[in-house]
Amino acid sequence: MKCARPILALFLAAGVAWGQWGGELRLSLRSEPRSLDPVLVDSDSEETFRYFTGGVLVRVNRVTQQLEPELATSWNIEDAGRKIVFHLRKDVCFSDGTRFSAEDVAYTMQVLLDPAVHSPTGDAFRSGSGVAKAAVRDPYTIEISFPRPVAGAARLFDQVAILSRHSSDRTAAVLGPFHLVERKPGSYLRLARNPNYWKTDHGRRLPYLDAVRLDIQQNREIELLKFERGDLDVISGVEPELFDRVSGSRKAWTQDAGPTLESELLWFNQTPAAPLPDYEKRWFASRNFRLAISHAIRRDDLCRVVYRGHAQPGVGPFSAANRVWFNQALKQHAFDLETSMRMLAADGFKKEGPTLKDAGGHAVEISVITNSGNRSRERAASMIQQDLAALGIRLQIITLDFPALIQRITQSFQYELCLLGLINVDLDPDGQMNLWLSSSANHAWNPNQKTPATDWEAELDRLMQAQAAAIDATHRKLLFDRVQEIVWREAPILYLVNPNALVAASPTLRNLAPSVLRPQLLWNIDRIYFERGR
Amino acid sequence: MTPRASRFPHLLAVICRRLIWFMVVLLVGGLVGAVLVRVAPGFGTDERMLDARLSNASIQAIARERSGGADIGWYYVDYLGRLLRGDLGTSVSLGRPVRELLGERMGTSVRSAGLGLALAWTLALAVIGLLELCRNPAGETLASVIVEVLLCIPVALLAVGCFYLGGAPALAVAAILFPRIFRYGRALARQTGAAPHVLAAHASGESPWRILGFHVMLPIFPELAALAGVTVNMAVGAIIPVEALCDSPGVGALVWQAALARDLPVLVNVTLLVTAVTLASNFAADVARNARWDAI
Numbered sequence: 001m002k003c004a005r006p007i008l009a010l011f012l013a014a015g016v017a018w019g020q021w022g023g024e025l026r027l028s029l030r031s032e033p034r035s036l037d038p039v040l041v042d043s044d045s046e047e048t049f050r051y052f053t054g055g056v057l058v059r060v061n062r063v064t065q066q067l068e069p070e071l072a073t074s075w076n077i078e079d080a081g082r083k084i085v086f087h088l089r090k091d092v093c094f095s096d097g098t099r100f101s102a103e104d105v106a107y108t109m110q111v112l113l114d115p116a117v118h119s120p121t122g123d124a125f126r127s128g129s130g131v132a133k134a135a136v137r138d139p140y141t142i143e144i145s146f147p148r149p150v151a152g153a154a155r156l157f158d159q160v161a162i163l164s165r166h167s168s169d170r171t172a173a174v175l176g177p178f179h180l181v182e183r184k185p186g187s188y189l190r191l192a193r194n195p196n197y198w199k200t201d202h203g204r205r206l207p208y209l210d211a212v213r214l215d216i217q218q219n220r221e222i223e224l225l226k227f228e229r230g231d232l233d234v235i236s237g238v239e240p241e242l243f244d245r246v247s248g249s250r251k252a253w254t255q256d257a258g259p260t261l262e263s264e265l266l267w268f269n270q271t272p273a274a275p276l277p278d279y280e281k282r283w284f285a286s287r288n289f290r291l292a293i294s295h296a297i298r299r300d301d302l303c304r305v306v307y308r309g310h311a312q313p314g315v316g317p318f319s320a321a322n323r324v325w326f327n328q329a330l331k332q333h334a335f336d337l338e339t340s341m342r343m344l345a346a347d348g349f350k351k352e353g354p355t356l357k358d359a360g361g362h363a364v365e366i367s368v369i370t371n372s373g374n375r376s377r378e379r380a381a382s383m384i385q386q387d388l389a390a391l392g393i394r395l396q397i398i399t400l401d402f403p404a405l406i407q408r409i410t411q412s413f414q415y416e417l418c419l420l421g422l423i424n425v426d427l428d429p430d431g432q433m434n435l436w437l438s439s440s441a442n443h444a445w446n447p448n449q450k451t452p453a454t455d456w457e458a459e460l461d462r463l464m465q466a467q468a469a470a471i472d473a474t475h476r477k478l479l480f481d482r483v484q485e486i487v488w489r490e491a492p493i494l495y496l497v498n499p500n501a502l503v504a505a506s507p508t509l510r511n512l513a514p515s516v517l518r519p520q521l522l523w524n525i526d527r528i529y530f531e532r533g534r
Numbered sequence: 535m536t537p538r539a540s541r542f543p544h545l546l547a548v549i550c551r552r553l554i555w556f557m558v559v560l561l562v563g564g565l566v567g568a569v570l571v572r573v574a575p576g577f578g579t580d581e582r583m584l585d586a587r588l589s590n591a592s593i594q595a596i597a598r599e600r601s602g603g604a605d606i607g608w609y610y611v612d613y614l615g616r617l618l619r620g621d622l623g624t625s626v627s628l629g630r631p632v633r634e635l636l637g638e639r640m641g642t643s644v645r646s647a648g649l650g651l652a653l654a655w656t657l658a659l660a661v662i663g664l665l666e667l668c669r670n671p672a673g674e675t676l677a678s679v680i681v682e683v684l685l686c687i688p689v690a691l692l693a694v695g696c697f698y699l700g701g702a703p704a705l706a707v708a709a710i711l712f713p714r715i716f717r718y719g720r721a722l723a724r725q726t727g728a729a730p731h732v733l734a735a736h737a738s739g740e741s742p743w744r745i746l747g748f749h750v751m752l753p754i755f756p757e758l759a760a761l762a763g764v765t766v767n768m769a770v771g772a773i774i775p776v777e778a779l780c781d782s783p784g785v786g787a788l789v790w791q792a793a794l795a796r797d798l799p800v801l802v803n804v805t806l807l808v809t810a811v812t813l814a815s816n817f818a819a820d821v822a823r824n825a826r827w828d829a830i
């Protein structure tokens with residue numbers, strides 16, 4: 001018995017160092033995946049499923065934000081950025097036992113780049129002048145060529161789950177840590193350990209967990225209730241109010257991982273075809289008016305009251321969480337009513353009693369639309385309403401369900417201001433290309449322009465195109481810094497706050513390293529384990 | 535010719551008229567449902583249209599895909615043609631055949647609604663019987679208070695409350711139906727229990743159980759059967775918010791999701807399904823109400 005204790009202690013210590021095998025991790029998806037095809041991923045739920053099941057050539061480490069080799073052991077850029085060559089890992093098998101080779105990567109690219117598929121991941125590879133092409137050099141070397149130099153091409157492959165050319169069912173043969181074994185529509189997905197997963201720990205194949213159960217759970221209150229009852233093991237993206245509630249519990253391990261890449265933003269409708277009075281269009285087209293509104297908003301209060309301190313004031317297209325691309329020289333538009341009034345006065349606005357009026361005598365009464373059901377956003381709208389009242393602006397809040405909101409901002413343009421969130425899934429500025437290009441349908445404030453409506457939008461177009469083709473990282477950073485400066489100066493979009501990544505997990509889970517990038521808590525799913533196998 | 539045989543052509547005519555009426559209401563109900571979805575703000579849009587990664591060509595393709603059904607008249611005629619061949623169409627929000635979606639979820643909803651109905655009826659009949667046997671004013675008052683309180687609580691709140699207490703959706707359905715069944719059933723039982731022949735039976739010392747069974751419950755059976763038909767409609771109506779609020783994977787949750795996504799194919803099919811169930815249960819209720827026990 002005397003000998004047994006040190007041996008037991010040694011085993012326990014070894015267990016902690018190596019991780020413990022077994023157990024089922026339970027978490028929820030906030031919507032039912034429309035498709036489990038990794039090529040067609042376009043929602044957070046589908047993204048999570050792909051992350052757990054798909055094998056990729058390279059992976060962005062969610063903590064260090066650096067690219068790391070996965071199925072590709074190395075890669076090199078050739079032909080002045082027009083080609084990227086991946087050298088693949090040997091002796092890797094899909095979950096169905098078939099061998100992985102460069103042919104599978106070529107097949108994946110062929111499927112992904114099919115113009116009829118309309119894959120968001122595939123669209124990222126497209127440029128105005130053509131599409132990428134894949135060519136097999138040898139069984140373990142693949143070459144991807146682009147019609148023009150593409151900066152940061154390798155990181156695009158973080159989103160590309162490699163398909164098996166031998167399997168017609170794209171969920172049957174995977175290279176990720178788990179594979180799908182059961183699906184009950186509307187209820188849950190069950191994933192089991194991929195027996196052929198290529199990563200190992202001390203000679204034994206990862207992942208540590210036996211299975212993952214993904215419950216489809218749209219109601220966040222119910223999700224938290226299930227977590228408190230022990231029916232779920234982790235929750236990511238917890239709302240601030242619920243986070244504070246669960247933080248006090250001894251049954252939960254919680255962490256505020258800091259500001260995410262997500263932004264809450266407000267923009268003005270500058271579409272010429274919008275059914276708005278001309279004087280209102282003139283207000284929104286005025287930089288002074290937009291900046292006056294921005295300076296009248298108390299961003300610190302939004303963070304403190306609405307997000308209970310779990311957010312940072314927004315500055316520009318990226319938050320400080322993006323270590324590479326955030327422009328450190330920019331600061332938030334400070335709350336300053338005097339500056340606001342001065343800017344409004346410069347445009348002929350004046351306050352008559354409690355009401356602000358323009359040079360033509362029109363009272364400044366505007367409305368903001370936002371989506372219903374998002375409590376933080378609705379509260380933020382109320383606070384902005386109070387802030388603008390100090391300027392004499394009467395703001396009406398209109399909450400709409402998502403389809404009605406999308407119709408207004410993309411088709412009828414029947415809105416004045418829109419308050420919405422932007423989720424950046426990509427660290428790279430290229431991920432925001434369609435937001436900044438004036439010709440894009442997602443150029444929020446004035447989409448689908450034939451020619452840029454303003455000089456600064458023309459400048460944005462030029463800079464975004466130039467940074468996308470610039471191979472030199474320093475030069476690219478300078479170009480995108482300039483984009484951020486223009487957006488900050490012209491304020492077509494007001495960045496309000498960057499909410500923090502709030503996560504909660506069972507205290508028995510180990511190896512958790514929350515990240516501000518998605519999937520915030522489970523990015524290293526293959527190395528997470530329960531302290532005691534369940 | 536016996537009286538029963540002479541009634542047969544008349545009965546056949548009634549059934550035929552009913553069937554024609556059934557078909558007309560079904561078709562009009564489906565069309566009205568389709569029109570409502572079509573004119574709802576946000577029809578033809580998709581959350582994917584806000585995905586900044588998508589190219590303009592992809593966004594346009596999604597918009598084209600979602601605008602199917604813009605000409606609602608043509609869509610409905612085409613849909614009915616496909617329906618005759620057993621094709622219910624494909625959900626635009628979930629990208630899967632509607633037949634599969636309904637098939638996967640129908641069992642859950644039928645189970646929840648059925649269990650809820652059974653629970654509500656059992657409880658209501660038990661309480662009615664107990665009150666009729668005991669004739670205790672305090673018990674009567676207590677039951678009335680509970681029923682009134684349950685009737686005052688909004689359906690959504692009942693559903694959430696049941697879920698928070700760990701109850702299944704069936705419990706919420708039962709909590710919604712019980713007060714309605716009880717109130718109507720108790721009024722009928724009280725009325726019948728005060729009838730002269732029942733009072734005479736009591737005076738003659740007949741067993742209270744026998745009085746309850748033969749003189750109170752049996753005479754009100756047709757009305758209760760009619761109420762059963764109506765409660766099926768109520769259960770169908772209740773299951774949609776209950777499943778949506780409890781995140782139960784049934785047809786109710788599917789309908790909720792489809793309504794939020796303006797998913798025309800799913801909503802038209804579910805409208806037809808609900809209309810058919812409503813018509814069938816109303817028909818059963820009418821038959822029960824008009825039943826002549828001497829004719830059976």
